[in-house]
Amino acid sequence: MRRSPFHVFADLHTHTRHSHGTGSVLDNVRAAQRQGLEVVAITDHGPASLFGVGVAGPAAFDAIRQEVIEARKAYPGVKVLWGAEANVVSEDGELDIPPGLQERLDIVLAGLHPLVRWRSWAKGASLLAANAAGAWTGRVRHARERNTRAIVNAVLYNRVHVVTHPGYRLPIDTRALAKACAATGCALEINARHDHTTVEYIKIAKAEGARFALGSDAHSPERVGDLEKAVSLALEAGLASRDIVNAR
Ligand SMILES: [Zn+2]
Ligand SMILES: [Zn+2]
DSSP, X not given: OOOOSSOBOEEEEEOOTTTTOSSOHHHHHHHHHHTTOSEEEEEEEOTTBTTTTSOSSTTHHHHXXXXXXXXXXXXXXXXXXXXXXXXXXXXXXXXXXXXHHHHHSSEEEEEOOSSBOOSSHHHHHHHHHHHHHHHHHSOOHHHHHHHHHHHXXXXXXXXXXXXXXXXSSSOOOHHHHHHHHHHHTOEEEEESSOSOOOHHHHHHHHHTTOXXXXXXXXXXXXXXXXXXXXXXXXXXXXXXXXXXXTXX
């Protein structure tokens, strides 16, 4: 691998057993320490994720907070961020993390996920259908416009620090999202777990003035800090440390 012109000091996207990860908060923080990370964020899925993927309810975040406090005591060398990966649950950009909780969390990630309980069942079902039909017929434009509206509104009207895996399974207009992110200071994730991210997407977003966050999206402690794929993409796209919120 090429010598990296930047050093990644934080993993801003990790899951625990509170959503569908396999480890505890403490396990992820221990792993972060072993990886030499200075910062790790605990970002379990919001409660609207279906099939047991999300946390049991908003109150789960207070239980997570207690574990974060314990982990900070056990590993004082690691800064542990109490966070969430919120779901976008309407085209107006509403999240499944209420505004009061968004304000309290150290970091709020937000992402579009296909299997989510939408505010309006009919609209959620119709968006899912539009995406499925687009994938089958190649006519993705309609679904793409609706997905983009939802995620752009989420960025504009919430306290969101990072948009997770933009374009993963649900196509979006990268340029429009990057513009919104550049305006609000929200970062776009380069996700190390999924394979959808392209160098082109990063270049388009950078041209709009957006910054990036590298995330492992670890669902097990072993994957915490595994950012290699995201780093290679960032290097290939010519990013420097000033373009990346968790690098210097
Ligand atoms: Zn996600
Ligand atoms: Zn995730």
